[in-house]
Amino acid sequence: MAGAKASNKYAIALRRQKAGFAVIVLFSGLISILMLTGSIYMLQVYDRVLSSGSIITLVGLFSIVVVLYLFYGLFDLLRQRMLSRIGTRLEFDLGRDSFVAQLQACQSRENIKVDPLGQLSVLNQFLSGPSASSLFDVPFVPLFLGVLFIVHPVLGLIVVGGAMAAALSGVLAGVIARRWQDRRTQDATVQSEFSTEAMRNSETVLAMGMQGCLADHWRSMQIKNLGTQQRSARGTEILASFSKTFRVLLQSTILTVGAVLVLNDQITPGMIIASSVLSGRVLAPIDQAISQWRSIAKTLFAHRSLHDFFENTPDRESNIDLPKPAGRITVTSLTKFSDNAAHTQQELLLQSVSFNLEPGDGLGVIGKSASGKSVLARLLVGAWKPDRGEVQIDGAAFDKWPAGAIGRHIGYLPQSVILLPGTIGQNIARFDPLATDADIIAAAKLARVHDLILRLPNGYATMVGGRSGTPLSGGQIQRIGLARAVIFSPALVVLDEPNANLDGAGDDALERAISDLRAAGSTVIVMAHRPSAIAAVNKILVLDQGRMTRFDTKENVMGTANTPRATHVREQLSKQA
Structure with missing residues (x-):
């Protein structure tokens, strides 16, 4: 680092x-x-x-x-x-x-x-x-x-x-x-x-x-x-x-x-x-x-x-523990190459992506398959390190925080959600011993998964993950993963195709969860897979082959008017769905 x-x-x-x-x-x-x-x-x-x-x-x-x-x-x-x-x-x-x-x-x-x-x-x-x-x-x-x-x-x-x-x-x-x-x-x-x-x-x-x-x-x-x-x-x-x-x-x-x-x-x-x-x-x-x-x-x-x-x-243990961020996101010239790549344009996964978000903003990232949406998601939460550029939260890059400290203020829902061997409560709490029952239940309710968990044989004590865990559907796992992402009211929440395994009721629950997060001051970034995923956002970023082609308000990008640009964007989202 x-x-x-x-x-x-x-x-x-x-x-x-x-x-x-x-x-x-x-x-x-x-x-x-x-x-x-x-x-x-x-x-x-x-x-x-x-x-x-x-x-x-x-x-x-x-x-x-x-x-x-x-x-x-x-x-x-x-x-x-x-x-x-x-x-x-x-x-x-x-x-x-x-x-x-x-x-x-x-x-x-x-x-x-x-x-x-x-x-x-x-x-x-x-x-x-x-x-x-x-x-x-x-x-x-x-x-x-x-x-x-x-x-x-x-x-x-x-x-x-x-x-x-x-x-x-x-x-x-x-x-x-x-x-x-x-x-x-x-x-x-x-x-x-x-x-x-x-x-x-x-x-x-x-x-x-x-x-x-x-x-x-x-x-x-x-x-x-x-x-x-x-x-x-x-x-x-x-x-x-x-x-x-x-x-x-x-x-x-x-x-x-x-x-x-x-x-x-x-x-x-x-x-x-x-x-x-x-x-x-x-x-x-x-x-x-x-x-x-x-x-x-x-x-x-x-x-x-x-x-x-x-x-x-x-x-990074010597770094000062900064106060909880408000969620002001600054992304500057974010660039990522493939693992074994010489730095050539053909091997770029993401090139010079820059944008700013204020607390409470909701950003929908759209683009064709392999356009770089998941790469951007990993870079935004620090799961991957950029080859160039940086991501700042309230003006501080990830390496300015003590090791692991910034993670408590970030919520991340990857495409493939994996629950670790343990109870549902432990997974939602991120295995944090300081998480209270109230924190866990609040996160589950925000993700609209509380009632679903209560219907399981042992409720929040149901064992999941590993070979001996209770089998769950893809939609159940994804919604429990969403609850894990939103616990502790994180300043930044990044959701990578969060409705890939959800039905209509799950889509509605996701839309309400994003609205609640934004109302509470969290900055929410959604990698869009279906149009319903970006229903509750106010800004749109369009990616094409790793390049940012547009960043603007949702009204200006997608609009209700039948302009060629807005029509093209809506058609791309429909094809992805």
């Missing part, structure tokens, strides 16, 4: 967890130190207990080991719980912002391939699982290496070489996983979108016998997605198997070299077992990281996606 400053809320949320991550690093250090307990205990048993035959020494050593392992278990539990809490906190802190940001991205038709809610879930699941804990053990691998060098430098060098080989295989696994992760995610997104849309239009699909063809097309996408998945897994599986095999071989090598050192009286027999355990501790975090590379790569992709998504999401 022009002039909007991007604020990376994801980066801010991560910074808030710095103290928690610091404590987790501390716990990981303590856990790594306590992991030396087993090696030291074995060393003492072989070198002290077995040589002395002292049961008291063995019991004393074992008592110390029990206490140390209890602390080990406690710190490991605390670390895991903190990681889980951090993941949950991140998803909670960013969940609402992600939902709103995704809606805004869909509104501007940018970044819609990113699913911030899904990526937050991936991040939370990773932090709550065992993979994250193993990563925090990796920085403390030098601790075990240091102990091995103290036991004997040769043993330390052998394990260093093994650790370098394991780390190299881990890097290769990461490169392979990262190479395929983006492609796999894109393929999965395309497949998911196709299946979702097919299910949503299941009635049409089944009625026209399209299910077989759609299933075949979905299968082709599935084959492509599964192939990508297998290719991404092949390299990491080979490297993970190599790492495990190498780890076992290295421990045997340590035993062999240790035995040679014992025979040469350079270390004690207990040090052989301790060194073998320590070498396993050196390679274990690396081995676990390699085996979890697919999960790690997925999490890294989620991290980058969230960072980039919020980096490119404008923040």
